[in-house]
Amino acid sequence: MSLEMPCGILDLDARHVWHPFTQAATAGPPLPIVSASGAVLRTEDGRELLDLISSWWVTLHGHAHPVIAEAVAAQARKLEQVIFAGFTHEPAVRLAARVAGLLPGGLNRVFYTDNGSTAVEAALKMAHQYWRNQGRERTVYVGFDGGYHGDTVGAMSAGRASGFFATWERLLFPVEVAPYPATWDGDPEPQAAEAKAFEVLDRIFDASRDRIAAVIVEPLVQGAGGMRMCRPEFLRGLCERVRAAGTLLIFDEVMTGFGRTGAHFACCKAGVEPDIVCLAKGLSGGFLPLAMTVAQDRIHDAFLGPGVDTAFLHGHSFTANPLGCAAGLASLDLLLATECQERIAAIEDVHRERMAELGKLPGMAKPRVCGAIAAIDLDAPDAGYASAVGPRLKQALLDKGLLLRPLGNVLYLLPPYCVTDEQMHRAYDGIAGVLKDIVG
Ligand SMILES: *Cc1c(COP(=O)(O)O)cnc(C)c1O
Numbered sequence: 001m002s003l004e005m006p007c008g009i010l011d012l013d014a015r016h017v018w019h020p021f022t023q024a025a026t027a028g029p030p031l032p033i034v035s036a037s038g039a040v041l042r043t044e045d046g047r048e049l050l051d052l053i054s055s056w057w058v059t060l061h062g063h064a065h066p067v068i069a070e071a072v073a074a075q076a077r078k079l080e081q082v083i084f085a086g087f088t089h090e091p092a093v094r095l096a097a098r099v100a101g102l103l104p105g106g107l108n109r110v111f112y113t114d115n116g117s118t119a120v121e122a123a124l125k126m127a128h129q130y131w132r133n134q135g136r137e138r139t140v141y142v143g144f145d146g147g148y149h150g151d152t153v154g155a156m157s158a159g160r161a162s163g164f165f166a167t168w169e170r171l172l173f174p175v176e177v178a179p180y181p182a183t184w185d186g187d188p189e190p191q192a193a194e195a196k197a198f199e200v201l202d203r204i205f206d207a208s209r210d211r212i213a214a215v216i217v218e219p220l221v222q223g224a225g226g227m228r229m230c231r232p233e234f235l236r237g238l239c240e241r242v243r244a245a246g247t248l249l250i251f252d253e254v255m256t257g258f259g260r261t262g263a264h265f266a267c268c269k270a271g272v273e274p275d276i277v278c279l280a281k282g283l284s285g286g287f288l289p290l291a292m293t294v295a296q297d298r299i300h301d302a303f304l305g306p307g308v309d310t311a312f313l314h315g316h317s318f319t320a321n322p323l324g325c326a327a328g329l330a331s332l333d334l335l336l337a338t339e340c341q342e343r344i345a346a347i348e349d350v351h352r353e354r355m356a357e358l359g360k361l362p363g364m365a366k367p368r369v370c371g372a373i374a375a376i377d378l379d380a381p382d383a384g385y386a387s388a389v390g391p392r393l394k395q396a397l398l399d400k401g402l403l404l405r406p407l408g409n410v411l412y413l414l415p416p417y418c419v420t421d422e423q424m425h426r427a428y429d430g431i432a433g434v435l436k437d438i439v440g
């Protein structure tokens with residue numbers, strides 16, 4: 001088998017590669033992508049695809065962005081990796097300081113990991129040890145239905161009510177689950193669902209007081225659970241209750257961070273200061289695996305002491321990888337530029353105009369927009385992640401050159417910020433056409 005043969009890659013792939021979230025027996029061959037720029041992916045057979053999901057929510061400014069590519073290349077020639085225990089380097093320090101500067105108040109301490117799941121694992125372990133270091137044993141966590149926090153065992157536990165993890169149910173630790181008050185544009189009564197959620201939370205807090213290590217939530221938008229959106233008012237009410245219950249609040253901003261919700265972070269938009277924030281995905285502009293768990297100074301200080309027993313003994317080989325940090329610094333420069341902020345606002349405008357139209361098509365419900373993220377539900381008898389309409393939609397859209405990946409019967413767009421108005425309208429025109437064929 002020669003690598004030079006045009007069919008070589010797919011043959012080798014079929015023999016040696018195991019793809020994520022894929023039933024290889026029925027999936028058909030994956031699409032080989034040879035290059036990309038801006039919001040466009042190019043396939044081996046010369047087709048162009050518009051990447052409207054930021055390649056699984058990571059790409060911020062477009063693919064192969066020359067400024068980030070150059071920053072990574074320059075860093076690679078200087079220092080590609082160094083052990084981060086007992087050593088440090090400028091890109092990690094500067095990136096930590098800059099992200100801390102963008103986050104509210106005392107969220108100043110950055111613990112580096114290398115993906116969203118490990119950022120969540122670190123947060124969960126940090127919360128447990130924070131209490132333990134003060135002589136208190138707290139093992140109860142509170143999450144939300146539809147919440148997704150990653151695929152490692154602790155993150156799966158926190159997201160156990162997402163419906164994704166039945167296979168590993170018996171490996172998961174128990175987590176109390178509250179309803180997530182999902183709302184949409186034109187929801188006549190969002191307060192009712194919020195009141196219900198608070199009622200359940202109050203019950204949990206009353207029953208488990210002094211045993212709750214932390215509450216973990218995806219603020220403003222639940223990603224994998226179906227792009228379900230909640231109001232800032234709910235997060236403020238949640239924060240008040242967490243404070244009254246005397247426990248910790250973890251915001252999983254792995255997806256919502258770095259401008260997706262229209263603000264730099266969802267916590268800024270909601271006006272809530274959590275105790276711990278998890279960041280990954282867009283942190284490196286989508287170039288390299290990099291993540292952070294950012295804690296309040298007071299949490300970090302609870303780990304100080306004479307011995308290693310109170311230290312946070314957790315770490316990963318590629319902690320604070322210099323290439324990822326260099327990409328992150330370049331990406332932040334691009335994000336904070338007026339041009340990018342204007343693009344984010346323009347993307348939201350197009351979402352609002354076009355989602356309102358899609359919402360009027362028969363069989364469509366609950367159009368919703370939060371910053372650069374937009375979603376809508378298709379009426380389906382089998383609504384949910386396993387809905388049969390998802391794969392049909394995906395294929396029909398792909399045939400039109402649009403890369404979208406519906407979450408079951410939920411169609412969403414989460415484009416990189418470089419996407420042009422013309423590309424956005426082309427995408428929405430294509431979507432409207434496909435929806436008329438499939439639903440209408
Ligand atoms: C994607 C995601 C994760 C997991 O991140 P990985 O890098 O895929 O491990 C965690 N939390 C949220 C909210 C996510 O969207």
